[in-house]
Amino acid sequence: MSVLVFADSSEGKFKKTALEVVSYGKKIAEQLGSSVVALTINAGDVSELYKYGAEKVVTVSNDSLNTFNAKAYASVIKQVAIAQNATVLIIDSSINGLYLAPIVAVGLEAGYASNVVALPGNTSPFTVKRKAFSSKAFSNTVITSDKKIIGLAKNSYGVYENSVAGTTESFEATVSDADFGVKSEKVERVTGKVTIADADIVVSAGRGLKGPENWGMIEELAGVLGAATACSKPVSDLGWRPHGEHVGQTGKPVASNLYIAIGISGAIQHLAGINASKVKVVINTDPEAPFFKAADYGIVGDAFEVVPQLIEKLKAFKAS
Amino acid sequence: MKILVCISHVPDTTSKINFTENDTKFDTNGVQFVINPYDEFSLTRAMWFKEKQGATVTVVNVGSSATEPTLRKALAIGADDAIRVNMEPTDGFLVAKQLAEVVKNGGYDLVLAGRESIDYNGGMVPGMLATLTDFNFVNGCVGMEVDGTNVSATREIDGGNEVLSTSLPLVVAGQKGIVEEKDLRIPNMRGIMMARKKPLQVIEATDANATTTIQSFEKPAPKGAVKLVAADNVDELINLLHNEAKVI
Numbered sequence: 054m055s056v057l058v059f060a061d062s063s064e065g066k067f068k069k070t071a072l073e074v075v076s077y078g079k080k081i082a083e084q085l086g087s088s089v090v091a092l093t094i095n096a097g098d099v100s101e102l103y104k105y106g107a108e109k110v111v112t113v114s115n116d117s118l119n120t121f122n123a124k125a126y127a128s129v130i131k132q133v134a135i136a137q138n139a140t141v142l143i144i145d146s147s148i149n150g151l152y153l154a155p156i157v158a159v160g161l162e163a164g165y166a167s168n169v170v171a172l173p174g175n176t177s178p179f180t181v182k183r184k185a186f187s188s189k190a191f192s193n194t195v196i197t198s199d200k201k202i203i204g205l206a207k208n209s210y211g212v213y214e215n216s217v218a219g220t221t222e223s224f225e226a227t228v229s230d231a232d233f234g235v236k237s238e239k240v241e242r243v244t245g246k247v248t249i250a251d252a253d254i255v256v257s258a259g260r261g262l263k264g265p266e267n268w269g270m271i272e273e274l275a276g277v278l279g280a281a282t283a284c285s286k287p288v289s290d291l292g293w294r295p296h297g298e299h300v301g302q303t304g305k306p307v308a309s310n311l312y313i314a315i316g317i318s319g320a321i322q323h324l325a326g327i328n329a330s331k332v333k334v335v336i337n338t339d340p341e342a343p344f345f346k347a348a349d350y351g352i353v354g355d356a357f358e359v360v361p362q363l364i365e366k367l368k369a370f371k372a373s
Numbered sequence: 374m375k376i377l378v379c380i381s382h383v384p385d386t387t388s389k390i391n392f393t394e395n396d397t398k399f400d401t402n403g404v405q406f407v408i409n410p411y412d413e414f415s416l417t418r419a420m421w422f423k424e425k426q427g428a429t430v431t432v433v434n435v436g437s438s439a440t441e442p443t444l445r446k447a448l449a450i451g452a453d454d455a456i457r458v459n460m461e462p463t464d465g466f467l468v469a470k471q472l473a474e475v476v477k478n479g480g481y482d483l484v485l486a487g488r489e490s491i492d493y494n495g496g497m498v499p500g501m502l503a504t505l506t507d508f509n510f511v512n513g514c515v516g517m518e519v520d521g522t523n524v525s526a527t528r529e530i531d532g533g534n535e536v537l538s539t540s541l542p543l544v545v546a547g548q549k550g551i552v553e554e555k556d557l558r559i560p561n562m563r564g565i566m567m568a569r570k571k572p573l574q575v576i577e578a579t580d581a582n583a584t585t586t587i588q589s590f591e592k593p594a595p596k597g598a599v600k601l602v603a604a605d606n607v608d609e610l611i612n613l614l615h616n617e618a619k620v621i
Contacts, residue, residue: 123500123510123512124510147531148512148513148529148530148531149530149531151496151512151513152500152512152513152528153500154497154500155465155469155496155497155498155499155500155501155504156500156501156503156504156510158466158497158501158584159466159469159500159501159504159505160504162584163584164466164584164585165465165466165495165497165584165585166495166585167494167495167496167497168494168496178588180588182591183494184494185492185493185494185590186384186390186491186492186493186494187386187491187494188593189390189592189593190390190392190590190591190592190593191590191591191592191593192493192587192589192590193587193588193589193590193591194585194586194587194588195585195586195587195588196584196585197583197584197585197586198584198585234509234539234540235509235510235511235526235537235538235539236537236538236539237535237536237537238525238536238537238538239535239536240530240533240534240535240536241533241534241535241536242530242532242533243532243533246532248531248532249531249532250531250532251531251532253620254620254621278621286554290554290555296549296550297529297532297533297534299549302386302410302491303410303411303414303548303549303554304549310620311614311618311620311621321386321387322386325386325491328593331618331620332614332618332620334610334614335599345599345601346599347596348599349596349597349599349600349618350599350600350601350602350610350613350614350618351599351600351601351602352601352602352603352604352607352610353601353604354604355604358604359604359607362605362607363607363610363611366607366608366611367611367621370611370615370621
């Protein structure tokens, strides 16, 4: 019996979410009196995972898996889960994690809870707390099947060092043509920018910015903070910013440590997309803007005066 | 092409979220239910295929009779017929099993759904359905074209998009981008009148075991009042973010 964690990597490097799921898996293994095994696919140096508690790392190397393919990855995870006698499987709730976990769940006849935000409150019955109603509530969900899959929400547990002397084992996974019914033809990535999914800090702006020509200061602020840029729905609808930056109910969800909203009033659909962020800062001229009720810190003021000051002061702060 | 669109019946996005029966049931009192927004994008894409390329569009929901107004709305938008599987949708796997039966019995080429429902946010039904039916599957779809049985689809990835090629039969979980929000349709009077006469078939659920149950709900702890900082004192904001919130 083991706890298996899928540690996702990109170009040989582990994502922060991979370190988070390993940290989380280690703790669950302790709760269950079990051991934690991490699975990697075409990752480079896996020793980093020992630092976060992986007692064993199962490595799968296969050139056909260089590009993410949900069905093929799901097949590999299933094979390793069976080989390792895994009763609990942990996958992050990233875009790729949410793509492959339901496929694995059917393959393993496992119950699946996505967007889980905490360690199991109870392991018998196995009860996890997950986001519901667009982060306006949580549901305490019991996974009743023998095998269980937890989809861990980003930034909900944290990354904790817990060094162990781990071992590595390579695994020959079988993938067939049938696993590649969906083929990747082209990946179009915005390069050189922090993505909303990876960002610990997101700087977002709305119609209060008055026009796309004023986004320079938003990008500069994001640059100083190492943040991703985002926007409200009206801004993407107006074509001021790309749709990929739209945050909200029907746009991208954000679960950053810090979310700075500039010139965004805080419509309920926007708040539904950012509820999971830990600390929210609002800068708005309207003291009645609904966002102030959802925010931790706020400045009632003109973005065109406040943001340049903030950039300068943050530069000085970072330099000190 | 025979298209099936999966429709979730969800509380309107502006609904107040409350629970009853010792926090074990969602309080539907005063709540307006709508077509799940992600499903609405997929339904609109299905209507596009129907009108431009020729297709029949069936909508399906797993739910009690309370969901029928939502299915009628989908019919008013232009779907040809509707199926309701008579079951309380308590678990994503159970819903996927019911939908898989409908798919197997209906001979559909393309199944469209939303990326997730905005109530339970599981995001698992389309992937489970595709696996149960052995259909190809594209999640988080933001664009697609069908040419014969060949499909080109675009999905969202972190920091960009990925273009995929695949073929029918196919399950697609759509989101904004598969059509734009401005292209979503509001039922007109003629559509509403016609929808009343369109077939809505009720079928009984197939036996299956749930893999999860919801024990209880809880709401986030009440948040303290916002701390306001003077507009000419951003040093104080930086101080709070560094020393109090510890996020910079």
